[in-house]
Amino acid sequence: MSQSQQKVVQYLNEAHATEVGLTRVLQSQIAMTPRGSYRSGLEKHLTQTRDHAERVQRRLSDLGSGNNPLQVAVGAAGGVIGQVLAFAKTPVDLVRGSGGEEKVLKNAKDACATEALEIATYTALERLARSVGDTKTADLAASIRSDEQKMLDSVLGEIPKLTDAVVGAEVEGNGSYDLSKTGAADAVRDAGEKAKKTAGGTTARTKRGARQARKVPGVAQAEGQAKGAVASEEDLAIARYDKLTADEIIGKLSELSQIDLAKVDSYERKQQNRTTILDKVTSLRGEEPWPGYDELSVAEIESVLGEGDDDRAKEVRTYERARKNRAGVLKATERDLANA
Incomplete structure (x- = not known):
């Protein structure tokens, strides 16, 4: 591979990494954004961003760089589990009903900065590719840059409305943020409706998937x-x-x-x-002794405690005493600590 091709591949890798990162950011923003024109724009751009990542990936493969370490799978967190994982990043004060309007506005401002970075990334990639005679890469960069510019213009157009919502909530005392209308809530609602229509075997698989996500x-x-x-x-x-x-x-x-x-x-x-x-x-409320603890039976918890981790046993004892206070679990912690 020539030096000029190596440089093009470097810039393509940077663009691909940016698209993958933006996919996660968009999922998180959609999860906490109520229904409306702004969320619709985010959802449309999420689809575009996945497409951008795939197109850049294909170009990298064409140039013989299909196995670079920056190539990360896109879209693995789709569907309700992806929405919930993104929603898990939402600050506690937002989840509990305050500051939603301000957070959405801040996300929109962050989105503007991200889009500007992408525009700069693809502008540089196009210029480099044309300079070294790589027309295919240059055309790809120009096409994606056009999409990013449209998204930036769209988000900028939403800023006044989102700012008005902040004024209404924090100055006039008339909040409009509704957690039940966010992307995460809609995803959960849709999943629930689908589950009701699904037969036993698939329902069981869905429940197992949810338990794994937890x-x-x-x-x-x-x-x-x-x-x-x-x-x-x-x-x-x-x-x-x-x-x-x-x-x-x-x-x-x-x-x-x-x-x-x-x-x-x-x-x-x-x-x-x-x-x-x-x-x-x-x-x-608080962190479980280990992720998924609340999904386990007494026997399953006893099995884990049997591994002899004293610190874990102490965490389980404290957590269990303050909550379910199950005798079987508490006896298992005492046995484990007595044998330490």
């Missing part, structure tokens, strides 16, 4: 928060929730998993917003 730190709470935003009373882990007093609900909270606590948190904030319940939920 083994990623933060996903269980994020999934519960999104589901709670669109949940009805029947969807909660506490039966007859709306008919119970605050004290009765508080008495049942310690039995819930992190995903169900997050669901109650979001549902309660949307409905009666009782401080006593929300404070109790907050005190019970």
